[in-house]
Amino acid sequence: MSATHPQPSGPRADVRVEDLVDAALEAGAAADDVVVVVRRDDATNLRWAANQLTTTGTTSTTSVGVVVVRDLEQGRAYGGLTRQVQDVAGVRRLVADAAAAAARAEAAEDAAPLVPGPVSAGFGEEPDEASPERLAGTARDLGELFARSQAEGREMFGFAEHTTTTTWTATSAGTRHRAVEPYGTVELNGKSHDRTRSAWAGTGSREPADVDVPALAAEVVQGLEWQASRVDVAPGRHRVVLTPSATADVLGSWLFGADARTAADGRGVFARPGGGTRLGERLTDVRLTVRDDPAHPVLGTSDVVAATSTDAFSSVFDTGLAVPGTRYLDAGVLGGLVSSRHTAALAGVPVAPWAGNLLVDLEGGAGSTADLVAGMGDGLLVTCLWYVRTVDEQTMLVTGLTRDGVYVVRGGEVVGATSNFRFNDSPAAMLGRVRGAGAPQVCLPRELGDYLPRAQAPALLVDGFHLSSVSEAS
Amino acid sequence: MSTPRDVDADFLALPLDALADAALQVARDAGAAYAAVRVQQVRETVVRVRDRAVEGTSDVTEAGLSVRVVLDGAWGFAATGSLDPGAAARTAALAVRSARVARPLVLRPVELAPVPVQQGTWVSSYEQDPFDVPADEQAGLLLGWGEQVLASGAAHAEAESWCVKEQKFYADLDGGRTVQQRVRMHPGVTAVVVADDGRVDTVRSLAPPVGRGWEHMVGPGAPLPLEVPGLAALAREKLAAPSVEPGRYDLVIAPSQLWLTIHESVAHATELDRALGYEAAYAGTSFATPDQLGSRRYGSDLMTVTGDRVVEHGLSTVGWDDEGVPAQTWDIVRDGVHVGYQLDRAMAAERGETSNGCAYADTPVSAPLQRMPNVSLAADPDGPDLDGLVAGVEDGILVTGDRSWSIDMQRFNFQFTAQTFHRIRSGRVEGMLRDVAYQASTPDFWSRLAAVGGPSTWSLEGALNCGKGQPGQAAPVSHGCPAVVVQGVSVLNTEQEGA
Numbered sequence: 001m002s003a004t005h006p007q008p009s010g011p012r013a014d015v016r017v018e019d020l021v022d023a024a025l026e027a028g029a030a031a032d033d034v035v036v037v038v039r040r041d042d043a044t045n046l047r048w049a050a051n052q053l054t055t056t057g058t059t060s061t062t063s064v065g066v067v068v069v070r071d072l073e074q075g076r077a078y079g080g081l082t083r084q085v086q087d088v089a090g091v092r093r094l095v096a097d098a099a100a101a102a103a104r105a106e107a108a109e110d111a112a113p114l115v116p117g118p119v120s121a122g123f124g125e126e127p128d129e130a131s132p133e134r135l136a137g138t139a140r141d142l143g144e145l146f147a148r149s150q151a152e153g154r155e156m157f158g159f160a161e162h163t164t165t166t167t168w169t170a171t172s173a174g175t176r177h178r179a180v181e182p183y184g185t186v187e188l189n190g191k192s193h194d195r196t197r198s199a200w201a202g203t204g205s206r207e208p209a210d211v212d213v214p215a216l217a218a219e220v221v222q223g224l225e226w227q228a229s230r231v232d233v234a235p236g237r238h239r240v241v242l243t244p245s246a247t248a249d250v251l252g253s254w255l256f257g258a259d260a261r262t263a264a265d266g267r268g269v270f271a272r273p274g275g276g277t278r279l280g281e282r283l284t285d286v287r288l289t290v291r292d293d294p295a296h297p298v299l300g301t302s303d304v305v306a307a308t309s310t311d312a313f314s315s316v317f318d319t320g321l322a323v324p325g326t327r328y329l330d331a332g333v334l335g336g337l338v339s340s341r342h343t344a345a346l347a348g349v350p351v352a353p354w355a356g357n358l359l360v361d362l363e364g365g366a367g368s369t370a371d372l373v374a375g376m377g378d379g380l381l382v383t384c385l386w387y388v389r390t391v392d393e394q395t396m397l398v399t400g401l402t403r404d405g406v407y408v409v410r411g412g413e414v415v416g417a418t419s420n421f422r423f424n425d426s427p428a429a430m431l432g433r434v435r436g437a438g439a440p441q442v443c444l445p446r447e448l449g450d451y452l453p454r455a456q457a458p459a460l461l462v463d464g465f466h467l468s469s470v471s472e473a474s
Numbered sequence: 475m476s477t478p479r480d481v482d483a484d485f486l487a488l489p490l491d492a493l494a495d496a497a498l499q500v501a502r503d504a505g506a507a508y509a510a511v512r513v514q515q516v517r518e519t520v521v522r523v524r525d526r527a528v529e530g531t532s533d534v535t536e537a538g539l540s541v542r543v544v545l546d547g548a549w550g551f552a553a554t555g556s557l558d559p560g561a562a563a564r565t566a567a568l569a570v571r572s573a574r575v576a577r578p579l580v581l582r583p584v585e586l587a588p589v590p591v592q593q594g595t596w597v598s599s600y601e602q603d604p605f606d607v608p609a610d611e612q613a614g615l616l617l618g619w620g621e622q623v624l625a626s627g628a629a630h631a632e633a634e635s636w637c638v639k640e641q642k643f644y645a646d647l648d649g650g651r652t653v654q655q656r657v658r659m660h661p662g663v664t665a666v667v668v669a670d671d672g673r674v675d676t677v678r679s680l681a682p683p684v685g686r687g688w689e690h691m692v693g694p695g696a697p698l699p700l701e702v703p704g705l706a707a708l709a710r711e712k713l714a715a716p717s718v719e720p721g722r723y724d725l726v727i728a729p730s731q732l733w734l735t736i737h738e739s740v741a742h743a744t745e746l747d748r749a750l751g752y753e754a755a756y757a758g759t760s761f762a763t764p765d766q767l768g769s770r771r772y773g774s775d776l777m778t779v780t781g782d783r784v785v786e787h788g789l790s791t792v793g794w795d796d797e798g799v800p801a802q803t804w805d806i807v808r809d810g811v812h813v814g815y816q817l818d819r820a821m822a823a824e825r826g827e828t829s830n831g832c833a834y835a836d837t838p839v840s841a842p843l844q845r846m847p848n849v850s851l852a853a854d855p856d857g858p859d860l861d862g863l864v865a866g867v868e869d870g871i872l873v874t875g876d877r878s879w880s881i882d883m884q885r886f887n888f889q890f891t892a893q894t895f896h897r898i899r900s901g902r903v904e905g906m907l908r909d910v911a912y913q914a915s916t917p918d919f920w921s922r923l924a925a926v927g928g929p930s931t932w933s934l935e936g937a938l939n940c941g942k943g944q945p946g947q948a949a950p951v952s953h954g955c956p957a958v959v960v961q962g963v964s965v966l967n968t969e970q971e972g973a
Contacts, residue, residue: 043945046576047944048579049755050751053548053576055549055551055576056549056576057552057572058552058572059554059839061538061555061839063555082532084537084555104608105528105609105610105613108528109524110529131571132552133575139575146579155751157754159756159944161944187755188755189754198754200755265630265666266674274672308532309531309532316530387882387883389878389879391911391968391971391972392968393674393676394675395972397972399880422882422913424972425972429972450941466971468889468966468971469887472882472884472886472887472915473761473882473886473887
């Protein structure tokens with residue numbers, strides 16, 4: 001029989017989060033330091049296939065994460081636990097269990113003093129509860145779209161979700177911070193002609209009402225119409241326009257490879273041969289910028305670190321640390337690597353905690369995807385990318401597939417569609433082959449959307465995109 | 475076979491029946507045709523070590539309750555982290571409201587295949603509960619392995635242990651009530667080596683994730699104590715190996731790699747919800763369409779693939795699925811022909827069949843999806859051992875371990891890399907190769923299956939985190955398979971691909 005654990009559950013309706021936080025800090029007062037992170041996720045979603053809703057869901061969960069720190073002769077140890085708790089008594093048990101784990105733990109390599117973080121006004125405010133009616137407007141738009149699609153011989157598939165994450169962060173060093181992060185995504189996949197044609201569009205927004213479902217549908221219908229003509233294209237290196245979604249997937253892969261710890265270990269494209277990192281080095285003459293920003297008006301995220309476990313990207317000891325926003329690629333120069341204070345010190349780079357969003361722009365980039373296509377001459381327009389995986393960390397070579405629309409462009413005009421392809425290319429190498437860009441727009445990375453829903457990127461004109469083989473998928 | 479054990483007392487101490495009664499009454503009063511309550515608790519611990527220090531630990535327990543209803547032919551779903559009868563009733567009311575929002579947008583009312591009422595308790599097979607092993611003891615073991623890797627010439631060592639305990643209570647309007655508990659683990663150790671010219675490479679251990687306890691880490695039969703001492707040498711040999719010449723080769727594929735090929739090109743492709751289009755916008759569809767069931771040639775005559783939820787230590791092994799359907803075994807590919815799909819109750823009803831128990835929800839707040847059972851390739855009872863398979867290959871490559879994987883949204887075009895590749899010439903394994911990837915299209919690949927190893931080559935492999943669905947869910951799944959020979963597969967040089 002296993003050792004028993006306290007009965008877990010979410011807080012009762014009559015229990016205030018602020019009381020849970022205060023109880024945790026009080027219960028941890030005997031420790032050398034204590035960190036408390038309460039996270040509540042309220043979500044509602046709609047999913048549809050073949051012009052009908054298939055599933056709907058409304059969920060609300062609250063977790064309490066506690067880190068108890070114990071000072072040793074050499075360094076600091078911690079015990080961290082995350083559970084749902086029902087009341088103040090549950091929080092006290094959680095802190096006691098974390099303290100017991102800390103008492104047995106070895107010194108943590110990322111140990112550091114906690115930072116005196118910010119104090120938020122309105123810390124004790126509770127968020128609104130999730131409700132299925134939150135997406136009622138989207139559902140109405142979908143109903144009209146389904147009826148029209150049914151009449152016109154098209155099928156619509158897709159997903160809409162709106163989530164509000166509220167995070168209360170408190171530490172024994174004085175941090176008392178509340179962050180509210182509302183965001184939602186809508187993606188639409190249309191098929192026609194016995195599902196031999198398939199097109200996709202997706203976007204994100206802070207509020208469900210901000211999503212223009214008819215505009216997404218128009219984008220999808222345009223793709224399906226372009227697919228009326230079929231043009232064979234051989235695999236090889238091609239000039240392509242990547243839509244904002246595809247751009248975000250490529251440069252999201254670049255960002256996820258840009259962590260200080262990997263570079264400090266001498267691995268990956270940002271390690272300097274012989275030691276150190278390539279910080280400050282011009283990686284490309286193309287004046288492309290990749291950054292994050294917690295204060296972005298649409299894609300905004302929490303501006304403090306709230307970590308209950310340590311990994312390559314973050315450290316529990318950084319909880320309360322400000323997230324300033326970083327220009328990882330600054331007009332072609334490596335400007336930062338995602339890091340905690342510990343990994344930044346290992347790599348000898350400035351501290352750059354990731355804000356959780358992705359912002360991409362090219363100096364001088366302007367206009368729409370259509371404008372970029374009109375000026376590209378001959379090439380391919382790639383709607384989105386799928387199943388992107390790292391093949392070689394050292395060169396950042398990734399493989400993946402095109403999906404739901406590869407269009408052939410002749411003299412700046414779309415003349416038809418071609419097959420899907422597998423690609424093998426390196427985002428790091430592609431930086432040097434960027435030849436133009438549109439204006440950045442909020443978009444949804446098709447591949448990375450589960451981890452990186454908050455993205456803003458332009459369409460990118462890239463030379464020599466390596467399409468390795470044909471995919472029969474249509 | 476492990477000694478049978480009970481569900482942990484702390485889970486049984488939850489007011490399971492009271493929660494179910496409160497929620498089901500609300501659903502019953504609303505006129506639901508189907509309603510199910512699932513109380514679920516999942517505890518995951520991860521301990522990560524890098525070089526000579528603990529990089530991080532996490533210990534997360536997620537518990538909650540969900541209610542799923544079919545009302546007027548529409549699904550409704552809601553979930554909460556609160557485990558009191560009042561919250562259960564409110565959650566059921568939310569699920570009913572969800573169904574009412576959905577109803578106007580449903581063309582074909584949901585129907586569920588019937589299932590006999592199920593009641594009982596089931597616990598998976600394991601010897602030592604990994605949650606009885608303190609994190610510092612886990613860290614000590616990992617640090618020791620890391621030290622071995624560093625001492626044998628690696629520049630860096632990484633090690634981790636990932637332990638999961640999943641407990642579920644299910645109750646439905648028909649009177650079904652089941653309680654289950656299962657444990658799974660995945661340890662791993664990686665050696666990082668650096669050449670004099672600055673090139674870096676890694677080799678990761680092959681020890682698979684499995685439905686076992688701490689005995690998978692130490693003790694008789696534990697794989698890592700045998701693997702760790704040789705990891706750094708393997709990595710150094712790989713770094714010094716010649717780069718592969720692209721072309722077509724006969725591949726001898728070990729189970730530690732083949733499981734992933736099966737997972738991507740067979741197991742996902744034979745999910746009926748994909749084949750019908752329910753996953754079209756996200757995970758994709760399948761070339762293996764229902765109109766060709768029973769006649770589609772999936773591969774050579776040597777290919778027999780089963781689905782099951784019963785194999786001991788399987789990551790998809792359960793007593794019942796998350797719609798109350800008992801665990802079972804069935805054929806998916808028989809003698810090279812596609813003969814079966816994975817079904818949940820709604821998919822089964824669409825085909826006029828009974829469910830084979832493939833509904834699963836990964837967290838307390840997730841709605842059950844049609845998810846994979848253990849999907850396994852049968853060994854040839856009279857087949858050769860690995861040396862025997864190699865002996866039959868004139869010009870080929872031995873492929874071991876998984877590394878990167880990618881497949882298109884209809885499960886045709888795939889590309890895989892591995893932990894190690896060894897050259898085979900004239901029936902003998904020679905030295906290593908590097909920069910290797912193999913690329914194929916599913917039907918062509920399996921049609922080239924030329925030899926299947928015997929029982930001595932069969933191994934239960936798998937993954938803890940198979941992704942599917944929106945909102946995204948991660949499911950554990952095992953794939954048992956023997957070593958095989960696949961002839962004339964296209965091999966790429968990854969260095970040239972990226973040049």
